[in-house]
Amino acid sequence: MKLQDTGQISVKKGRRTNTATKKDNFSFFLMSAPAVILVLIFSYIPMFGIVLAFKNYKYNKGILGSDWIGFKNFEFFFKSNDAMRITVNTLYLNFLFIIIGIIIAVAVALLLYEVKRRAAVKFFQTTMIFPHFLSMVVVAYVVYAFLNPSFGFVNNLLRNMGQNEISWYSKPGYWPFILILVNVWKHFGMDSVVYYAALMGIDNEYFEAAEIDGANRLQQVWYISLPSIVPIIVILSILAVGRIFRADFGLFYQVTMDSGALYATTDVIDTYVFRALRQLNDVGMSSAVGLFQSIVGFVLVLITNGIVKRIDSNNALF
Amino acid sequence: MKRNKENILICSVLFLLSMCCIVPLWLIISISFSAEADIVKYGYMFIPHKIDFTAYEFILKNPQQLTDSYIVTILSSFIGTALSVFIMMMVSYALSRTTFIARKQITFYLFFTMLFSGGMVPTYILITQYLNLKDSFWVYVLPHLVSPWHIVLLRTFFQKQPAALIESAKIDGAGEFRILMQIVAPVAKPVIATVALLGLLMRWNDWMTALLYINDEKLITLQYLLQKMMKDIQMFSQNVENLPQGMSLADLPSESARMAMAVLAAGPMLCVFPFFQKYFAKGLTVGAVKG
Numbered sequence: 145m146k147l148q149d150t151g152q153i154s155v156k157k158g159r160r161t162n163t164a165t166k167k168d169n170f171s172f173f174l175m176s177a178p179a180v181i182l183v184l185i186f187s188y189i190p191m192f193g194i195v196l197a198f199k200n201y202k203y204n205k206g207i208l209g210s211d212w213i214g215f216k217n218f219e220f221f222f223k224s225n226d227a228m229r230i231t232v233n234t235l236y237l238n239f240l241f242i243i244i245g246i247i248i249a250v251a252v253a254l255l256l257y258e259v260k261r262r263a264a265v266k267f268f269q270t271t272m273i274f275p276h277f278l279s280m281v282v283v284a285y286v287v288y289a290f291l292n293p294s295f296g297f298v299n300n301l302l303r304n305m306g307q308n309e310i311s312w313y314s315k316p317g318y319w320p321f322i323l324i325l326v327n328v329w330k331h332f333g334m335d336s337v338v339y340y341a342a343l344m345g346i347d348n349e350y351f352e353a354a355e356i357d358g359a360n361r362l363q364q365v366w367y368i369s370l371p372s373i374v375p376i377i378v379i380l381s382i383l384a385v386g387r388i389f390r391a392d393f394g395l396f397y398q399v400t401m402d403s404g405a406l407y408a409t410t411d412v413i414d415t416y417v418f419r420a421l422r423q424l425n426d427v428g429m430s431s432a433v434g435l436f437q438s439i440v441g442f443v444l445v446l447i448t449n450g451i452v453k454r455i456d457s458n459n460a461l462f
Numbered sequence: 463m464k465r466n467k468e469n470i471l472i473c474s475v476l477f478l479l480s481m482c483c484i485v486p487l488w489l490i491i492s493i494s495f496s497a498e499a500d501i502v503k504y505g506y507m508f509i510p511h512k513i514d515f516t517a518y519e520f521i522l523k524n525p526q527q528l529t530d531s532y533i534v535t536i537l538s539s540f541i542g543t544a545l546s547v548f549i550m551m552m553v554s555y556a557l558s559r560t561t562f563i564a565r566k567q568i569t570f571y572l573f574f575t576m577l578f579s580g581g582m583v584p585t586y587i588l589i590t591q592y593l594n595l596k597d598s599f600w601v602y603v604l605p606h607l608v609s610p611w612h613i614v615l616l617r618t619f620f621q622k623q624p625a626a627l628i629e630s631a632k633i634d635g636a637g638e639f640r641i642l643m644q645i646v647a648p649v650a651k652p653v654i655a656t657v658a659l660l661g662l663l664m665r666w667n668d669w670m671t672a673l674l675y676i677n678d679e680k681l682i683t684l685q686y687l688l689q690k691m692m693k694d695i696q697m698f699s700q701n702v703e704n705l706p707q708g709m710s711l712a713d714l715p716s717e718s719a720r721m722a723m724a725v726l727a728a729g730p731m732l733c734v735f736p737f738f739q740k741y742f743a744k745g746l747t748v749g750a751v752k753g
Contacts, residue, residue, distance in 0.1 A: 183575060282728045297506050332479075442578045
């Protein structure tokens with residue numbers, strides 16, 4: 145089919161177009177070359193590095209020269225107590241991030257949509273996306289300003305109310321809640337921008353008709369605004385589930401100040417891999433864990449993308 | 463009227479949320495302007511007991527490290543972003559043209575990296591053992607030049623341009639590169655700006671590259687400097703003589719100086735970015751529609 149098409153074109157337009165297309169294609173290749181080469185070096189070559197997971201890596205022997213040890217690295221990891229802990233922490237916290245994040249972002253978008261004064265909308269949006277522009281290090285400072293055990297704002301408050309101070313950075317029990325709060329705080333503004341933009345696409349006639357039928361405001365939100373953004377909510381949440389195996393390293397590393405006392409509830413796959421690599425210098429085990437994460441993540445993306453494709457093929461990734 | 467009451471309620475809720483987003487930053491600023499003695503006495507407060515500039519004086523008295531980090535951050539952000547936008551513009555344009563024979567293959571080749579990656583460890587070994595980029599400025603620039611997400615944004619926008627625009631330029635004898643730079647790029651300014659701003663923000667806020675690859679203190683970024691300062695404020699006072707007059711090492715303004723540093727590290731971007739908010743809204747909506 146395709147061959148026929150090109151054949152027809154070249155017959156129609158003659159040889160000239162053909163050489164012109166060749167020349168164009170040459171420039172296209174030239175234009176793609178830098179990106180293709182960079183991706184080859186920094187994305188594809190590391191993919192072959194996954195063989196490290198099956199080797200006993202020695203710096204002096206290099207990747208190819210190191211000895212094969214089969215699944216020893218994986219065995220070591222899966223037999224430790226760490227495997228369960230970091231997998232559960234990653235899944236459980238990311239799951240809560242997704243659910244709570246979406247509920248709040250959608251709620252904010254719906255509220256924003258009810259505000260008809262443009263200047264007010266702009267003010268709210270600008271301030272609410274502020275945290276998005278902060279690096280995780282600065283976010284960690286903000287959290288520290290509240291939770292510092294001796295001077296922090298929260299402990300000050302507790303002291304003034306006659307309560308006991310809490311040494312936040314050594315009490316793991318509070319941290320799932322703190323991390324959810326911080327994560328929502330950082331992202332809800334930016335996320336609501338997407339939902340708000342989707343709401344802007346609703347035809348005003350629906351609301352006019354509802355008004356005539358005597359629907360009150362809450363009913364209009366519930367029966368018109370919300371249903372019209374349900375598709376995008378579904379798609380974005382499914383895509384988020386596809387990434388559930390990847391944790392936000394900055395959030396878990398910086399905001400917790402990498403405090404060892406908190407690992408029980410805050411250690412996730414990404415922080416674990418980092419520590420195994422940098423502090424324990426255990427290349428074999430850290431790459432085994434990394435590979436475990438990559439493969440499960442890959443499968444999840446494939447599954448979720450398949451689901452999205454069934455719902456609405458326009459929004460699938462591929 | 464009922465509707466008015468509802469409006470007031472909605473606006474108050476949103477206002478409260480808005481304040482939740484900026485008030486914590488105010489706390490940082492307030493601490494940075496507090497006297498150390500007041501912090502020890504009253505703890506961190508939203509309004510300084512009395513305004514005090516010791517923390518800033520302390521940092522700016524010995525600015526070598528701060529200036530180094532500013533220079534590294536500014537250079538890596540701007541060089542990285544400029545190169546990155548240029549490279550991604552070219553490939554996105556090529557991929558947006560239907561006459562490009564390898565269009566499908568290269569698109570797949572680029573987007574596959576979003577699905578599967580070798581992970582942190584192989585990349586770390588590659589960069590440190592094989593490319594020798596450890597403790598080199600270029601480690602900030604080279605690894606992150608190509609972002610598949612940004613290519614999606616650019617390509618989608620390029621595809622929406624009317625074919626006649628390009629055809630007419632072709633008839634006039636313009637080459638593909640010239641068409642991109644002189645005809646397509648000017649039209650695509652909003653999306654190019656979005657990609658550039660996102661890239662700039664990502665690089666300005668980068669601490670992870672320095673954490674992984676940089677030991678040389680001359681080459682660390684602002685954000686990483688900030689992270690290190692959390693652990694040792696002493697970085698700034700290697701020379702005790704450099705302390706402001708009448709101050710001993712014991713009354714180092716460690717609490718306020720940390721927060722002053724946070725203000726200095728986050729400040730520039732925070733002042734600039736709200737002005738580009740409309741680009742973000744626009745660019746991200748383009749991105750929500752898949753090409």
